[in-house]
Amino acid sequence: MTVGKRGGRSQALLATAVLPAVTALTVAVLAVATNVGTEVLPAWDWLRTPWLVWSAVGVLTAVAATLAVAQAHRPGGGPPSDPAAEIASRQSSARRGRTEGMSVGELTEADALALEVHRAVLTDGDEDLPLLPRYVERPFDHDVRESLRRCRARGGVIMLIGESSTGKTRACWEAMRAVLPDWRVWHPLAPERPEALVSAIEAGTIAPRTVIWLNEAQLYLGRPGVGERVASELQQLIGAQPGGPVIVLGSMWPNFWNSLTDAETKDHPAARALLQGSAVPVPSTFHDADMRRLRLADPPDPRLGLADRSADGRITQFLAGAPQLLDRYRNAGEVARAVLWAAVDLQRLTGTVHLPAAFLRAAASGYLTASAWDQTADDWFETATDELCRPARGVPGPLTARKPAPGGAGAPTPAYRLADVLAEAGRSERSRRCPPGTFWKAAAESLNDADQLLQLARAATVRGRYHRAYQLSAAAAWRGSTAALEAMAWMRLISGDAATARRLGTKAVARGDSGARIVLALACDAAGDEHAAAEVARQAIRDADDPAALLALARRRRDRGLAEQAAALLLDLPPGSAGMAVSRVIESMRRSGSFPPGSEFVVNVRYGDQAAPYSAPNGPRIARAMDPPQRDGSGPEASAPTATDSSATDPLDRDTVYDLVRRRDHARVDELMERMGRMDVAVGWWYQQMGDLDRARRWFVTAIDRGEQNAMPALIHLIRSRGEHQQARQLEVFGLDDEGRVSRSW
Template sequence: MRELKDLLFEVYTAADEPSLDEIAAAIAENDTLLGSPSRDTVRRCISDPSVPAQQSDAVAVAAVLAGWAGWDANALAYRVAELWVKSRLMDPPGKPLAEVTDPFALEVHHAISTDLLDTGPGRSVLPVYVERAHDAWLRAAAEDAKRGVSRLVMLTGGSSTGKTRACWEVLRHLPAGWRLWHPYDPTPPEAALAAIEQLTPHTVVWLNETQNYLLTASDLGERLAAKLRTLLADPARTPVLILGTLWPEYWRTLTLQPEPGGKDPHAQARALLVGHGLPVPPAFSNTDLRALADRAVEDPRLGYAADHAESGAITQYLAGAPSLLERYRSAPDGARALTEAAIDARRLGHGPALPLALLEAAAPGYLSDTQWDLLDEDWLEQALAYNAKPLRGTRGILTRIRPRPGQPALAQPHYRLADYLEQHGRRHRYTTRAPATLWNALIDHAPATNRLTLANAAQSRGLLRIALHLCATASTDRGDALRLAAGWLAAADRLDDALPWLERAVAAGHTKALLWAADLLAAAGRLDDALPWLKRAAEAGHTEALGTAAVLLARADRLDEALNWAERAADVGDTGLLRWAAGRLAAAGRLDDALPWLKRAVAASGTDALLWAADLLAAAGRLDDALPWLKRAAEAGHTEPLESVAVLLAVAGRLDEALLWLERVADASDTEALGVGAALLADAGRLGEALTWVERAAGAGDTEALRWAAERLVVAGRLDDALPWFARVAEAGHTEALRWAADLLAAAGRLDDALLWYERAVDAGDTEALQWAADLLVAAGRLAGADRLDETLNWVERAVEAGGPEALRWAAESLAAAGRLDEALTWVERAMDAMDASAEALRWAADLLAAAGQLDEALTWYERAVAAGDTELLWWVADLLAACDRLDEALSWAKRAVDAGITEALRWAAERLVVAG
């Protein structure tokens, strides 16, 4: 299928990438073509990874594009038809889920088996499954996939915690028609990258031990992460369900946010994974253990694990972990040495397939002289036999890898370390120094694909000689390996030793090493030595080297040399260097020398350079020289900067010239220029002319200009002139402008005029104006005066009806202050109804009465507030009564306060009694 899609895209590019509508229209007009694809079908033929549903559609698209590209249309149509048939006959990656019946082929752990347990023919190869909390999340992802949504779930947890088994269990929730794809040959990332674009909808992507796919020494992992992100977002391949598993340390490595400015080797992996992790706990919870007990009657293995596992580590026990640890700890010296060599090799970066020759060569370093001398002649055979012995039906410590039929045979025996023991060893041998025999064995026997990772491990431990040996023989991304080696040597102040490594990289075809060498030399202050490397890099096709040389020379204050390199860069298409060169010249005070570079930049890259040139000239105070450049920019459609020019002219005292520039901008339909002109005129004290410009702006639809005019008139002390402008703002749809005008009148002491504008605001639908008007009257003290009291209460009443219950408080407080207590109480009752008689509201009412000298009436309200939950009020009322010489009543309230838990009231009461004698 890839060949078909590549061919269609190639002819599409050769035809100058016509629009989809053009292609569809051309096909519809050609009666000789059998296909009649829609616009969307044309898009799928060209850019989707799936095979077009109809052969005739693909052929029609190819024929039309061939004609436009000048290709042989008949030959291309025949080839496309042939590839379409071939693609349709090919099965998509993976196999139907109905054929996925072997959990161990998907790396699910074998479970324990003993003579005491019935695991005969009638028993499943896997223990009965006990669901835990994470299974519900996993099943929800499967349900999303069934509904057509692509999902990724990455289960994270330690070895043998049940991650892979949980993924296996969720497969049975997917319907018929789904497929499962498990890429691993020749290596996991290579297999995945080779076929991922051929995936079809309804596919499970099985990425067990995802670190083997994403955590690679080369960029394979990052490339795959990017492809997986594309897969998840691709509507043509939706839905897919990606299932993966990771140990926590691998999750942290892949998702770690780099330091600012630091390297980010796993950016794609982090973007893929973050937000999709699903932790799997290391142990069964009490709830899980109860569920396990319920199901143990179905499978004795569960009961056996429940009886023997420690701290709820059920899945680890089922996978034989305790027996592994016990066997490792009690191993004979030779077997233990092999195991520890395997653990260290894995934690240093070797792949899971460990060559026997490597283990044999490394083992002596894990033995003392006495231990080595006491070994039998056949110690290796004994050690291998001991480590390979199965434990409770699971793999032993080290088991030999047997290629399946059809897989390539291995040149020598290879062994795999048990997962759980590997993780245990990583944790407990983290600070243990690997012996020299292991490093030498890795140099002699590690596969070339692992050597870059091993080299990094050696270098991080200060073993530069070993790291260099490993880099020299790394095969995966050999250029990166040689560059790393050179970087390590340079960091060790051995730059001259580093350069031959980069020469080797260049000889191997990695010409980018020329740039790396130049970077190292420049960083060391050897610019003249770096320039020949940059010259060679440019000659090898890395034209960015020319710009790099220019920048380095400019930083070294060798500007004229830098300009020569910039000239060469511009000649090969790097037109950005033209502006850069102009900028450097301008910064050096050589503005006239900069202008020819800017003229070339305009010719090469468009009118943006015109604006840049004008900015440089204006910044240098050469405004008249800048104006022709801006005029050309305006003629090319860049009117925005002309407003800035106008401001500069105005600042220079050339306001009339500025207005002419703004006229030109406004004529180009940029009405904002009218507002700028009005502001400049107003700042110059020419407010009348400014209002004329505002009128033009308003006529062009800029209602904000009307508000601006009103505000400028207010600032100028011309409030009456501003009022018609506020009215026009309201007529334009901003009715709040009427309230703004009222506020200004009120602030000016013109209360009656303000009320008229508040009334207009209410009529226009601004109900907030009612509260503002009432608030104004209260603040002005009008409620204290009987002459306007009814008028004020009318505003308050209307504010309440409009949904402002707070006005009830204002009315009650003001009436009480005016001595009209009975009316105030009526408003208090209304306030309680409007505010649900909360404790806070009831206390407010009581305080109001108390302040008016109506203490007995206040006590009734205080009682209601206490009943509503404000028990702290008991002590406060007691204090109030005592201050009014009503001590007996005060003590009664204080006793209630003590009963409510306010013990301080007891001491208060005692003190009052002492004072009273």
């Protein structure tokens, strides 16, 4: 069935204005019906009254129909054509024959744009030129094509690594057409990139001799909750080669590559294995020999000539419109800049490229001063997004509105995409800044992806915004995340609310989160139900041979002076039944007559291989979870940070940094840290050792805002060292408020 222009506009309005409200209400009904709990939605008790619920649904549905009809009769044209939508439609047609993708030999230049090759900047009088500028090969192009030739027989992965707008995607396009003209190419896009890829692999619709096109591969491999599955499925597909080889051809920025392939972490093991040996570096500039080839291009292309005169070797960036986009970013008005900053922060903290309009509208106000916000017009958001989406010289604007692919399932949530070059520039500019309160609040209320919400909750935690982390966790739990329930239980336990922690932990365990037995056992014990606590810990052994809950409980009882109870708990374990580590603990206890110290053992058993939700601060918060805090602030103090906490500082630079700190050359210290891309916590510790406590405190606060994991424990220790125990206790339990001050209870 064909949908006319008016019907398309009414559907768009329905998606924009009404469907989110109906969806939110429906989810709320389900949340109450499935008993997520009053801890998550305490203000929605009215949903338990059926006539109120269905009356509200009826009103919203009637409003939706009225608005749709009204919109359908408004004059105006339909949406402009979109290359990505067109290629998705063609792929959809191919899928009816159960084969993904299209023939490489049949691709046109328009398909290059659909495969996300950047549209080139326009020059005066170039309307008759080809859509793509003439391609100038560089030395790395030879490496790409040789890699494709090697993979043509046996399959494999080729990943181009370079900064934004350096020509990665165009190089993939040229190499694929030159080496594999008789293959197929498939760009997984809808309904979401990683889900589309996994579904096709499972359905067996990827034919042999297909190039799987993973432009911005981090969107497939780095997405929480699904990225590792994508990597595993691709490994299996390439290794099995059912009927013939398959090649994964993609690109990503260096920071994403480093994150996915870092052997020093235990994150992304499947992605790391998939990507091993696949990198082809792409330089950011054209070298002298490249420039000579560019100038000898025949026939000449005026766009290349303009880039030669204007770009100082950064040819591909100029052609992609990077200078114009950066100028528009730097010169944007206050309101437009606020929208861009909200977009930058969401993309840098979650990795998502689809930035919901509802989120941007709700978050942007916090990036404005009070006086600037008071002066905004009623249509401020529409005015700002219209300005930001306006193309210039043929290049899309800083934002691009997301359009649905023809034949897609339902109307997508209205969203925008941020230009790559601005995502990269904004990531650097915003790296030292913690997003405002409206950012976290808008995310909790506007985002529907539980994994993204949980990711943001972790980002809020490491930045000390514990109340925002709890709010985001509640939103993720509302949307079905069991891990979020466990995280909420930890935070309640740390704050001293053992009863609520127990309820949340019970729900998490009931939903299949066996790891939540640790917090459940400790919550039961803190609530005074020692028998239930021990039974929870023993059940973890019986069900999963997991000693972590029992060890945590034994440690807590030992620290409370209940050594016999601690020993009894451990002696319930047959030596070796839960692994060599437990056997060593038991034998050590038997020899010494007491449970050995070392709380880090408990943390490593549970969290060494699987990071616990919100274990980012690592120091006192997890330690406090093993020994729930007392409201009078008593308990062991956080240990002091040391210079060895600086795991990311280049050892060759550490002596240089220390010498600058000792000489109080603060400007040089800041410059070096900025170049290294982080705020090393050890620098603040050095300031503290030298007696410059005010500067140390400012350093730690800035490091917290930047998201440095060890900065919060360092700040707590500094405050305690100054004798401000109550404030340190308050900070440890409740974190910072939106303005960066020590938070009150929440």
